[in-house]
Amino acid sequence: xxxxxxxxxxxxxxxxxxxxxxxxxxxxxxxxxxxxxxxxxxxxxxxxxxxxxxxxxxxxxxxxxxxxxxxxxxxxxxxxxxxxxxxxxxxxxxxxxxxxxxxxxxxxxxxxxxxxxxxxxxxxxxxxxxxxxxxxxxxxxxxxxxxxxxxxxxxxxxxxxxxxxxxxxxxxxxxxxxxxxxxxxxxxxxxxxxxxxxxxxxxxxxxxxxxxxxxxxxxxxxxxxxxxxxxxxxxxxxxxxxxxxxxxxxxxxxxxxxxxxxxxxxxxxxxxxxxxxxxxxxxxxxxxxxxxxxxxxxxx
Amino acid sequence: xxxxxxxxxxxxxxxxxxxxxxxxxxxxxxxxxxxxxxxxxxxxxxxxxxxxxxxxxxxxxxxxxxxxxxxxxxxxxxxxxxxxxxxxxxxxxxxxxxxxxxxxxxxxxxxxxxxxxxxxxxxxxxxxxxxxxxxxxxxxxxxxxxxxxxxxxxxxxxxxxxxxxxxxxxxxxxxxxxxxxxxxxxxxxxxxxxxxxxxxxxxxxxxxxxxxxxxxxxxxxxxxxxxxxxxxxxxxxxxxxxxxxxxxxxxxxxxxxxxxxxxxxxxxxxxxxxxxxxxxxxxxxxxxxxxxxxxxxxxxxxxxxxxxxxxxxxxxxxxxxxxxxxxxxxxxxxxxxxxxxxxxxxxxxxxxxxxxxxxxxxxxxxxxxxxxxxxxxxxxxxxxxxxxxxxxxxxxxxxxxxxxxxxxxxxxxxxxxxxxxxxxxxxxxxxxxxxxxxxxxxxxxxxxxxxxxxxxxxxxxxxxxxxx
Numbered sequence: 001x002x003x004x005x006x007x008x009x010x011x012x013x014x015x016x017x018x019x020x021x022x023x024x025x026x027x028x029x030x031x032x033x034x035x036x037x038x039x040x041x042x043x044x045x046x047x048x049x050x051x052x053x054x055x056x057x058x059x060x061x062x063x064x065x066x067x068x069x070x071x072x073x074x075x076x077x078x079x080x081x082x083x084x085x086x087x088x089x090x091x092x093x094x095x096x097x098x099x100x101x102x103x104x105x106x107x108x109x110x111x112x113x114x115x116x117x118x119x120x121x122x123x124x125x126x127x128x129x130x131x132x133x134x135x136x137x138x139x140x141x142x143x144x145x146x147x148x149x150x151x152x153x154x155x156x157x158x159x160x161x162x163x164x165x166x167x168x169x170x171x172x173x174x175x176x177x178x179x180x181x182x183x184x185x186x187x188x189x190x191x192x193x194x195x196x197x198x199x200x201x202x203x204x205x206x207x208x209x210x211x212x213x214x215x216x217x218x219x220x221x222x223x224x225x226x227x228x229x230x231x232x233x234x235x236x237x238x239x240x241x242x243x244x245x246x247x248x249x250x251x252x253x254x255x256x257x258x259x260x261x262x263x264x265x266x267x268x269x270x271x272x273x274x275x276x277x278x279x280x281x282x283x284x285x286x287x288x289x290x291x292x293x294x295x296x297x298x299x300x
Numbered sequence: 301x302x303x304x305x306x307x308x309x310x311x312x313x314x315x316x317x318x319x320x321x322x323x324x325x326x327x328x329x330x331x332x333x334x335x336x337x338x339x340x341x342x343x344x345x346x347x348x349x350x351x352x353x354x355x356x357x358x359x360x361x362x363x364x365x366x367x368x369x370x371x372x373x374x375x376x377x378x379x380x381x382x383x384x385x386x387x388x389x390x391x392x393x394x395x396x397x398x399x400x401x402x403x404x405x406x407x408x409x410x411x412x413x414x415x416x417x418x419x420x421x422x423x424x425x426x427x428x429x430x431x432x433x434x435x436x437x438x439x440x441x442x443x444x445x446x447x448x449x450x451x452x453x454x455x456x457x458x459x460x461x462x463x464x465x466x467x468x469x470x471x472x473x474x475x476x477x478x479x480x481x482x483x484x485x486x487x488x489x490x491x492x493x494x495x496x497x498x499x500x501x502x503x504x505x506x507x508x509x510x511x512x513x514x515x516x517x518x519x520x521x522x523x524x525x526x527x528x529x530x531x532x533x534x535x536x537x538x539x540x541x542x543x544x545x546x547x548x549x550x551x552x553x554x555x556x557x558x559x560x561x562x563x564x565x566x567x568x569x570x571x572x573x574x575x576x577x578x579x580x581x582x583x584x585x586x587x588x589x590x591x592x593x594x595x596x597x598x599x600x601x602x603x604x605x606x607x608x609x610x611x612x613x614x615x616x617x618x619x620x621x622x623x624x625x626x627x628x629x630x631x632x633x634x635x636x637x638x639x640x641x642x643x644x645x646x647x648x649x650x651x652x653x654x655x656x657x658x659x660x661x662x663x664x665x666x667x668x669x670x671x672x673x674x675x676x677x678x679x680x681x682x683x684x685x686x687x688x689x690x691x692x693x694x695x696x697x698x699x700x701x702x703x704x705x706x707x708x709x710x711x712x713x714x715x716x717x718x719x720x721x722x723x724x725x726x727x728x729x730x731x732x733x734x735x736x737x738x739x740x741x742x743x744x745x746x747x748x749x750x751x752x753x754x755x756x757x758x759x760x761x762x763x764x765x766x767x768x
Contacts, residue, residue, distance in 0.1 A: 008355065188366075
């Protein structure tokens with residue numbers, strides 16, 4: 001880890017340079033993860049930049065990003081390694097009858113016949129990598145247990161080959177949407193980072209970064225409205241990605257201000273549930289009525 | 301790889317001891333931080349200068365508190381622990397703020413113009429400057445100490461000072477145009493200011509009395525079901541979010557060890573066809589989560605309203621775990637409220653709607669269980685079947701009326717399972733006019749007055765069963 005950053009500030013700067021605006025805690029935990037070589041468990045609602053953080057980190061550290069997208073039923077063959085049966089079969093056939101069984105057996109369980117999957121890939125890579133295990137809460141608990149060896153010792157045991165140890169030390173991020181409780185054993189091996197919806201000013205800066213052409217007044221109002229919408233207890237509150245999308249939409253429409261009409265027309269960009277649409281139109285749309293006192297409402 | 305290191309010489313043993321003690325307190329409050337976490341915390345502190353309070357706290361949190369819930373407790377314990385540690389050290393060393401700044405402060409208190417102070421505090425709140433706010437909190441205390449209306453009770457003083465400063469979160473139109481309080485101060489800034497006031501007042505008290513007040517465990521408030529009329533929406537959300545996560549995990553816990561218990565003969569025979577009729581591969585019955593059909597009856601008379609509405613909200617938030625759900629509330633009569641929960645998501649709105657429209661109280665407002673059972677039977681007689689689950693939430697206090705356990709028995713017989721949740725501690729059961737024993741013969745009764753008990757119950761309700 002020659003290029004490991006040497007202070008929290010350096011990490012924060014680096015992340016900012018690649019277009020990711022970290023909160024103080026985010027930069028701090030990333031720094032600690034690099035320093036201590038511990039995985040980070042990132043939890044938080046959908047769309048607050050958990051996956052983006054991994055991408056940004058890989059850019060900052062100038063490392064390749066290896067990504068494992070988790071889903072229900074994901075197993076070792078898809079995540080770790082698999083024997084290349086076809087190649088093994090071909091091998092056996094070309095050997096002919098003369099070779100003894102022992103020779104063939106030694107032969108076909110070699111690295112040549114191993115198909116490496118993301119986790120193996122991350123471990124055996126010559127260059128240090130950033131390993132992203134995305135949405136770990138979607139997998140089964142059995143899979144979590146399998147990860148434990150990898151996360152604490154950075155090694156994988158293959159019965160036929162023995163132990164494969166990491167050549168370099170990957171920075172590991174696990175993300176979770178918090179949809180189920182992860183096991184204590186997994187949590188114990190990780191640093192914990194909770195990413196939440198950002199504060200108003202912070203989100204403003206993020207939108208500004210991504211949609212710089214948008215007028216400052218519109219931008220501020222946009223972020224304030226998003227904040228109000230998030231307070232409403234919706235099925236799917238708008239995420240940062242949706243704020244940015246909305247900013248882009250407003251820019252395309254050339255909106256000078258967000259009034260009730262514009263809001264109604266572009267509502268579908270930020271709210272993605274039918275029942276939510278009604279709630280938002282009812283509770284927030286009314287406040288945007290030109291006759292109402294805007295300043296008083298939007299500041300709360 | 302950097303190995304986890306034990307505390308070294310350059311960090312004094314004091315820090316290590318404090319950290320271990322802090323961890324101990326976290327455990328007492330129910331955060332599961334083990335030795336591994338503690339060692340991590342030490343490793344982290346080697347990288348982070350402890351002179352940066354914000355970084356110090358975040359770094360500790362990242363290693364010690366591994367869920368949102370834990371983090372909340374961590375914050376509270378952190379505040380309490382380090383405040384007390386600092387005060388204890390100050391007492392030991394005999395450091396008194398009064399010796400240096402005391403006279404100044406008192407003097408300042410004389411000079412401060414209250415109006416200026418108000419403006420400055422409101423302005424600092426808008427900007428969210430923590431340091432300035434703390435200074436201002438001390439000024440405010442000094443200014444009020446001079447006026448001599450301190451009550452000696454910290455909680456009361458905090459509110460008095462806040463009121464006297466005219467700080468409110470709602471807009472105050474009558475104030476002049478340039479007053480920063482006109483649009484209302486941000487709510488969380490206000491809360492923070494109150495916390496600062498409280499802390500400064502406590503500090504003053506410790507200095508006066510020269511001893512630490514006894515350490516209080518964290519409020520049990522968020523672990524017990526809301527019992528007063530001040531229901532907390534956040535509490536509902538917390539419990540629901542937790543329950544959802546746990547429910548999702550529970551099926552998987554059971555899958556492993558009970559998987560091999562039941563052989564599915566039909567599928568095994570079918571599979572054996574591939575091997576010429578030899579059952580080489582056993583097939584097992586899958587474990588499926590139970591998705592019961594639920595009828596909930598909740599007493600909403602004043603003694604148990606909050607617990608009932610809370611319970612209903614929780615069940616409704618979990619409605620996708622159930623195949624079908626109908627909810628009823630009752631006092632003297634019974635009324636179906638299923639659609640209220642479909643319409644409203646806000647806990648408070650729901651309780652209001654139930655209080656307003658349900659029309660369950662006739663004259664006296666006392667629960668009449670006998671009448672309720674017979675009405676319920678008429679309402680759902682045709683729907684009840686052996687796979688349905690009936691849940692009753694109430695204190696079983698009949699106010700001297702006929703409990704009509706015979707009708708209840710008929711209902712329980714028609715339904716597959718019947719549960720009774722009693723929001724009173726078991727100690728009070730069958731005391732006074734409580735007739736829970738009469739009903740308990742026909743159903744399973746649980747006590748349910750904390751969120752933990754509620755959670756256990758919901759777990760039992762949805763526990764996976766082997767497919768028949």
